[in-house]
């Protein structure tokens with residue numbers, strides 16, 4: 001079994017258990033559930049830099065990246081750096097994140113927050129809204145077309161933006177539908193961990209213009225961003241490059257300052 005299949009198998013068990021413990025009717029009572037979400041796609045359309053900075057403690061490919069973070073401080077640092085939004089890993093087992101991280105970031109900043117999760121069930125979208133997310137991620141590699149449609153339509157009904165992630169042309173063709181806001185190309189193959197920025201460049205031609213294009217993973221230089229912008233990308237998801245430093249917010253600030261000149 002590849003790592004992605006393993007993560008999804010565990011996720012199915014986790015969601016089943018959660019559903020039995022906390023019903024959606026209870027999630028819907030959260031004060032955050034009624035909060036009006038902010039649109040990351042709108043921010044990206046109007047941003048010169050388009051950085052989405054991620055909070056990621058560890059990953060199956062890199063193991064420990066940064067175990068000493070205070071997510072509220074990181075969120076403040078990113079906001080102060082002028083990022084367009086923040087991505088927060090909420091998977092516990094493989095990425096060391098949690099929904100608590102999402103709440104703590106929400107309590108610290110106003111900018112759009114993406115719940116970075118392996119979403120396979122509508123329950124997780126209600127949960128995202130109840131914990132202050134503005135955006136959800138859907139990963140085409142693990143969902144059918146019917147699932148992508150149902151999950152993205154639910155998110156839109158709740159006022160959330162949808163970022164749909166693909167890694168190849170087949171996934172892209174299966175996924176294109178009006179209930180998506182952003183199309184993300186993951187430069188990392190989630191099955192092999194191989195990273196190649198040319199995947200974003202290649203797939204850019206087949207992404208229709210109505211979607212904001214986001215390039216994800218393996219981005220660590222200003223030149224990489226300049227190159228991707230030429231292919232129409234307006235969003236750049238960066239995790240490790242900031243998180244591996246002692247002060248991710250400071251690293252993001254230095255990066256964005258260089259990008260602006």
Ligand SMILES: O=P(O)(O)OC[C@@H](O)[C@@H](O)c1c[nH]c2ccccc12
Pocket residue numbers: 054056116117139165186216217218219237238239240241
């Ligand atoms: O740390 P990086 O290489 O900058 O990558 C960030 C982000 O793109 C990556 O964490 C990611 C992209 N898609 C995902 C799906 C699930 C978990 C993680 C991810």
